[in-house]
Amino acid sequence: xxxxxxxxxxxxxxxxxxxxxxxxxxxxxxxxxxxxxxxxxxxxxxxxxxxxxxxxxxxxxxxxxxxxxxxxxxxxxxxxxxxxxxxxxxxxxxxxxxxxxxxxxxxxxxxxxxxxxxxxxxxxxxxxxxxxxxxxxxxxxxxxxxxxxxxxxxxxxxxxxxxxxxxxxxxxxxxxxxxxxxxxxxxxxxxxxxxxxxxxxxxxxxxxxxxxxxxxxxxxxxxxxxxxxxxxxxxxxxxxxxxxxxxxxxxxxxxxxxxxxxxxxxxxxxxxxxxxxxxxxx
Amino acid sequence: xxxxxxxxxxxxxxxxxxxxxxxxxxxxxxxxxxxxxxxxxxxxxxxxxxxxxxxxxxxxxxxxxxxxxxxxxxxxxxxxxxxxxxxxxxxxxxxxxxxxxxxxxxxxxxxxxxxxxxxxxxxxxxxxxxxxxxxxxxxxxxxxxxxxxxxxxxxxxxxxxxxxxxxxxxxxxxxxxxxxxxxxxxxxxxxxxxxxxxxxxxxxxxxxxxxxxxxxxxxxxxxxxxxxxxxxxxxxxxxxxxxxxxxxxxxxxxxxxxxxxxxxxxxxxxxxxxxxxxxxxxxxxxxxxxxxxxxxxxxxxxxxxxxxxxxxxxxx
Numbered sequence: 001x002x003x004x005x006x007x008x009x010x011x012x013x014x015x016x017x018x019x020x021x022x023x024x025x026x027x028x029x030x031x032x033x034x035x036x037x038x039x040x041x042x043x044x045x046x047x048x049x050x051x052x053x054x055x056x057x058x059x060x061x062x063x064x065x066x067x068x069x070x071x072x073x074x075x076x077x078x079x080x081x082x083x084x085x086x087x088x089x090x091x092x093x094x095x096x097x098x099x100x101x102x103x104x105x106x107x108x109x110x111x112x113x114x115x116x117x118x119x120x121x122x123x124x125x126x127x128x129x130x131x132x133x134x135x136x137x138x139x140x141x142x143x144x145x146x147x148x149x150x151x152x153x154x155x156x157x158x159x160x161x162x163x164x165x166x167x168x169x170x171x172x173x174x175x176x177x178x179x180x181x182x183x184x185x186x187x188x189x190x191x192x193x194x195x196x197x198x199x200x201x202x203x204x205x206x207x208x209x210x211x212x213x214x215x216x217x218x219x220x221x222x223x224x225x226x227x228x229x230x231x232x233x234x235x236x237x238x239x240x241x242x243x244x245x246x247x248x249x250x251x252x253x254x255x256x257x258x259x260x261x262x263x264x265x266x267x268x269x270x271x272x273x274x275x276x277x278x279x280x281x282x
Numbered sequence: 283x284x285x286x287x288x289x290x291x292x293x294x295x296x297x298x299x300x301x302x303x304x305x306x307x308x309x310x311x312x313x314x315x316x317x318x319x320x321x322x323x324x325x326x327x328x329x330x331x332x333x334x335x336x337x338x339x340x341x342x343x344x345x346x347x348x349x350x351x352x353x354x355x356x357x358x359x360x361x362x363x364x365x366x367x368x369x370x371x372x373x374x375x376x377x378x379x380x381x382x383x384x385x386x387x388x389x390x391x392x393x394x395x396x397x398x399x400x401x402x403x404x405x406x407x408x409x410x411x412x413x414x415x416x417x418x419x420x421x422x423x424x425x426x427x428x429x430x431x432x433x434x435x436x437x438x439x440x441x442x443x444x445x446x447x448x449x450x451x452x453x454x455x456x457x458x459x460x461x462x463x464x465x466x467x468x469x470x471x472x473x474x475x476x477x478x479x480x481x482x483x484x485x486x487x488x489x490x491x492x493x494x495x496x497x498x499x500x501x502x503x504x505x506x507x508x509x510x511x512x513x514x515x516x517x518x519x520x521x522x523x524x525x526x527x528x529x530x531x532x533x534x535x536x537x538x539x540x541x542x543x544x545x546x547x548x549x550x551x552x553x554x555x556x557x558x559x560x561x562x563x564x565x566x567x568x569x570x571x572x573x574x575x576x577x578x579x580x581x582x583x584x585x586x587x588x589x590x591x592x593x594x595x596x597x598x
Contacts, residue, residue: 059356067352108384116355117384124380127345131352131360134337138313139356158376161342165349169337 004048004221011278012043012083013217017248018275019079019092019282025268027096030104033258034150035076037181037243040217041148042073046080049224051143054085056113064143065132067117069125070150070179071105072260078102081114083279092282123156125149126176130166133174144231145174152184155193160205166236167206175227176207177239179214183256199240207238214241249274284495285473288456292429294485295393295450299324300429301436302361302391306332309359309440315350316363317343322452323363323393343368347376350388359440360388366395366449367408374414381445382418389439390415391448396535397563397580398453398485398573407568413540415447416513422446423513424466425534425542427487428457431510434464442466449484451535453573456488459508467511469519475505478591479523482533483509483542486561486582490533493587504591512542520546521554529557529594533587535577538562557597559590 017039024030046052050064057063068077075095082089087101094100101112105120117128129147136143153159166174178198186192195201202209208230212223220241227237245259246252249271252263263271305312306328313335314328320338329336339346343364350360362369369392370377381388392411399407416423422444426432432450439446462470472487473494482490487508494504505523509516524530530550532543543560550556563580577583 061356065355117351117386118379121375121379123344124348124376127348127376128352128380130345131349132355133352134349135353135356135358138335138358141356158342158344158348161340161345162348165339165342165345168340 006217009043009047009217012047013039014276015279016043016076016079016083018272018277020075021249021263021268021271021275022281023075023079023092023095024262026093028262029096030075030262031072031260032075032263033183033245033252034070034179034181035073036249036252037245037247038073038076038148038179038214039248040220041177041214041241042076042080044217044220044224045146046084048221050146054113056086058116061139061141062143065116065145067125067129067132067145067147068106069119069147070122070153071119074104074106077106086114087112089282122150122153123158126159126162129174129176130162130171133171136173144228147174147176149176149178151178151180151182151189151195152192154178154195154198163202163205163207170234171236172232172234174236175224175231175239176236177241179243180240181243181245183245183259185256185259187256202238206235208235209238209240211240212242214243215247284492286458286491288458289460290457291454292457293452293454294426294429294432295322295452296324297426297429297432298391298393298436298448298450299327301433303327303331304437305440306335311357311359312361312440313337313353313358314361314363315339315346317341317346317368319364323391325363343373344376347373348380351380351384351386354386354388361391362388363391363393365406366392366411367406370411370414371408378418382421385420386445387443389446389448391436393450394452395449396451396484397568397576397582398451398535400452400573400576401570403570404567409537409563409568410540411449412512412534412536412542413544416545420444421513422466422511424511425449425483426510427484427508428455428459430457431459431464435510438464438466451485453485455485458488458491464510467514467516469516470508470510471505471523472508473504473506475503475527477503477527478529478531478595479505479507479527480531480533480587480591481507481509481520481546483512484535486533486535489582489584490587492584493591496584496588497591502591502595509542512545515545515549517549517553520549524550524554524556528598531559531561531587531590531594533561535582536562538564557594559594561586561590
């Protein structure tokens with residue numbers, strides 16, 4: 001693995017955050033909170049960790065795969081895909097508009113390069129990622145499968161069906177990450193439906209569990225490198241990644257209000273002032 | 283006189299098991315998943331001969347559907363196996379988002395459909411699955427009528443592209459389609475006639491053949507059509523028959539609302555308004571009992587088809 005260009009990745013983080021907020025502002029709908037919180041993770045994946053080809057092939061033999069289970073982070077994902085060359089950054093301006101490939105939640109139906117399965121209805125992405133990981137094993141393809149889930153999403157029963165399966169069947173070419181921001185639509189996760197000891201739960205299901213600070217770029221990269229070193233040893237790997245919802249925009253930080261609300265003009269301008277344009281707006 | 287002589291009797295689920303095993307030999311990309319019902323789905327032979335391509339998911343059908351969707355990425359052709367109830371209603375959102383909307387090449391294979399599941403009762407006797415599955419854009423829906431056709435349909439799905447639902451059942455049933463061509467999306471006219479078109483799927487095809495013999499004794503010439511593919515519907519084939527006969531009876535082991543009969547009614551009301559009678563379960567749940575007793579009690583018998591045919595003819 002080459003050394004990460006931290007300065008460049010940080011520039012990308014700022015630009016991707018600007019993109020995500022602008023996309024949500026433009027259509028006055030979408031989910032800025034978790035998108036801002038997971039920016040370091042997604043930028044690190046697409047610009048340092050994944051072996052991937054922006055020419056996009058659904059089967060991706062010989063490539064790493066990424067699945068977004070918490071599909072409401074679509075603005076973040078689309079920005080990273082566009083900035084990585086999957087499609088023109090200008091297309092980001094069509095987000096959530098009619099006749100766009102950039103659906104509110106990710107979909108394959110409009111053939112947007114980079115997306116391999118629809119997500120949005122929560123709890124399904126881990127199962128799909130496990131299937132793709134099994135397919136890689138059958139194809140003797142030693143690349144890895146990555147999946148991001150939300151913490152509120154852990155309340156879905158299917159997650160635990162998948163957790164059980166992956167450990168039982170030794171799906172050890174899979175690195176799952178949980179965006180552990182402690183917030184969901186109706187309030188703090190602990191108040192809505194507490195996950196209690198989430199780390200112990202995943203360990204009890206038979207997974208290797210790592211913990212990391214998801215808003216520290218260097219730590220995200222170090223943790224993902226560590227996670228990679230733990231693959232191929234008979235157990236699936238989980239990265240419990242603490243993040244701050246709305247990270248990078250002070251008035252959005254740490255509050256569930258910004259799960260699915262668009263900023264008004266004044267808020268948008270305030271946010272833009274805090275997120276320097278580094279590569280060029282769409 | 284009944285115009286078909288059964289060569290044997292077997293359950294349709296065994297046809298699925300035999301077809302899947304055959305596919306396993308033919309195509310190394312075919313994989314199978316089962317949610318703790320390997321024996322009931324007759325998947326043992328596949329599991330035994332292709333253990334690396336068989337996944338036991340435990341009693342976790344939602345996860346099974348998601349894993350099947352993921353397996354298609356990289357070129358695998360997954361066949362999922364569980365009861366029809368757990369293949370559809372229990373996992374509808376997983377099928378809708380991860381398979382149908384995502385256009386994944388998953389074959390959802392569902393046994394123990396309908397009343398003929400028998401003694402286990404209404405919790406397991408799903409009668410709404412054809413409706414749920416045919417509503418999903420891009421979903422192919424196939425309901426074969428006997429062991430042989432279920433085997434043919436399973437094998438045909440191995441080279442079919444896109445999501446599909448294959449519905450079959452538990453009871454031992456006459457085998458009468460040997461030597462007949464099976465093509466997804468094309469009707470099979472079993473008996474030609476001029477007075478009424480009887481369109482049947484699944485176990486009801488045999489009952490329609492029995493009904494035809496009773497009608498023939500009364501001087502009524504019924505055309506019996508095996509409508510194994512409910513989606514996509516062979517509109518031209520159906521319309522050609524109905525133009526000739528002028529009235530229709532649909533027969534299915536399913537709710538009267540939303541099933542195959544509804545699809546035919548919609549087609550005819552748009553293209554060729556025609557008197558139509560439906561032999562189906564009349565908006566009620568089933569119960570425990572012997573399959574044949576249940577079929578009779580809920581109005582799915584050759585006598586009920588005869589009555590419906592006579593009524594349809596009178597309405598011409």
